[in-house]
Amino acid sequence: MPAAATVNSPRHAMSDTLNQPTSFSAIDFLRTKSLANVVQAEIERMIIDGEFQPNERVNENALSQRLGVSRGPIREACSALAAMGLIEIIPNRGFFIRALSSDESQDLSEARAGIFGCMAMMLAERVTVAQIAILRALLARMDEIVALGEVHTYYPVNLEFHKQIASMAGNNRLGSIYQSFVRELHIQRYRALSSPDVLHISNAEHREIVDAVEARDPVRALIAGRAHILNGIVRAKKAQQAGEATAQAKAAPRRTRRTAAAMEETAAGTPADAATKPRARRGGLSKTD
Template sequence: MSEITNAPHNLSAIDFLRTRSLANVVQAEIERMIIDGELKPNERVNENGLSQRLGVSRGPIREACSALAAMGLIEIIPNRGFFIRALTNDEAQDLSEARAGVFGCMAMMLAERVTDAQIAILRALLQRMDEIVELGDVHIYYPVNLEFHKQITHMAGNNRLELIYQSFVRELHIQRYRALSSHDVLHISNEEHRAIVDALEARDPVRSLIAARTHILNGIVRTRQAGQPGPVDQLEKQSRKSADEKSSEV
């Protein structure tokens, strides 16, 4: 209600809500264009072009871009406009390592409290991704992959960690999406998902932590192989070390 109360005086409450709703739709579409690579890192957002393409005025475009800037997907350069954010090597590495640590921690927490019903949900998502792997279509696989990770972080039951994790996910969307660019990579990705669920079903916190963290670190290596920026030689070593630790635990 506070947003409606603070609506501009020249807009009625219904007009304000309609504008906000439109901006949300525009935001979702621009985010999709960024993730799909239609808008490239460092590319300036063409407000007029998007306005014509989406059939809206420039107001919702600007509001959507401002929201995406707050999420870390767009950068605002004074007197120049909106630009698709390109992570530096250090930023990509820091974010990915932080995401790996948080995801591993949340998997460990979940292993201590996971229910059979929750395992069934994760198994169903695994099955769905197995089916998509046969198609080799990253456009279909990626949203289910996101849902799998989202379910684990939600099931862990810590709202603060979940918010932190999702902020990392948004900033790393582009790199993660393009890292899943081939049929072989999709297969490997889901095998790593299966290792996580197996560890959770065993109610083994340490094994779950290692499987989840290793999955993210391996994704960083796949990002490099897909041609994305990021100094991951050290991360590759960490990934191998985590895999060795996992083997010794089994």
């Protein structure tokens, strides 16, 4: 009986609570991650999710209030993201979300395509049954999301699929280079999947990669992996063009209204005309005086 009393004592209950794995996970996280690291991860997530737009200025005060931290960790995090190529520092103006030029985006995407194809090829030469199972599970999950048409849900699973390919390929140097490209191209990659209509195409290309890897066919895997990234470049360009066309269409009615107003003012006598007439009269009066 004493043993039972000990088990049910408040002190023992508190001990059990402290010994829960979730508590230790949180503690370990805080031990290994500085505040700036946490803020950096959150800002990177916001960039990926489209909460920040290219060329947009990072409002340090607003972020400070939103995240409940001082501006120091935010500046440190932004400096780290600048080193990664996601943010641009403009002297005397602040931090801005970096916007890649068309040429920069094309160069990075083509380089990423070559490396991803290479990693898919290497994986086909050494893949295990367990690794195939992981990739198939991710394909199945993306199929479920495709049926729902939820781009914001599909994107992180898509990222995980590519991350698994890179990790399973087993070359840390290639993986590191690949991840550096991934960070810089986040906005373009998200834009490529911005329409629910293309999600099934994206996952069909994923399936072709896994089929080639499972068949242990390195050449087929190389071609499938590289083609998937190159096709994504085309999808991103089409999405950008569609976005620009939509923006122009929205601006057109405003321009039409301004033009109509200008024509009405011209027909009735514009304020500018009314302003010049008194000046002319005053000029005439001064001459007669």
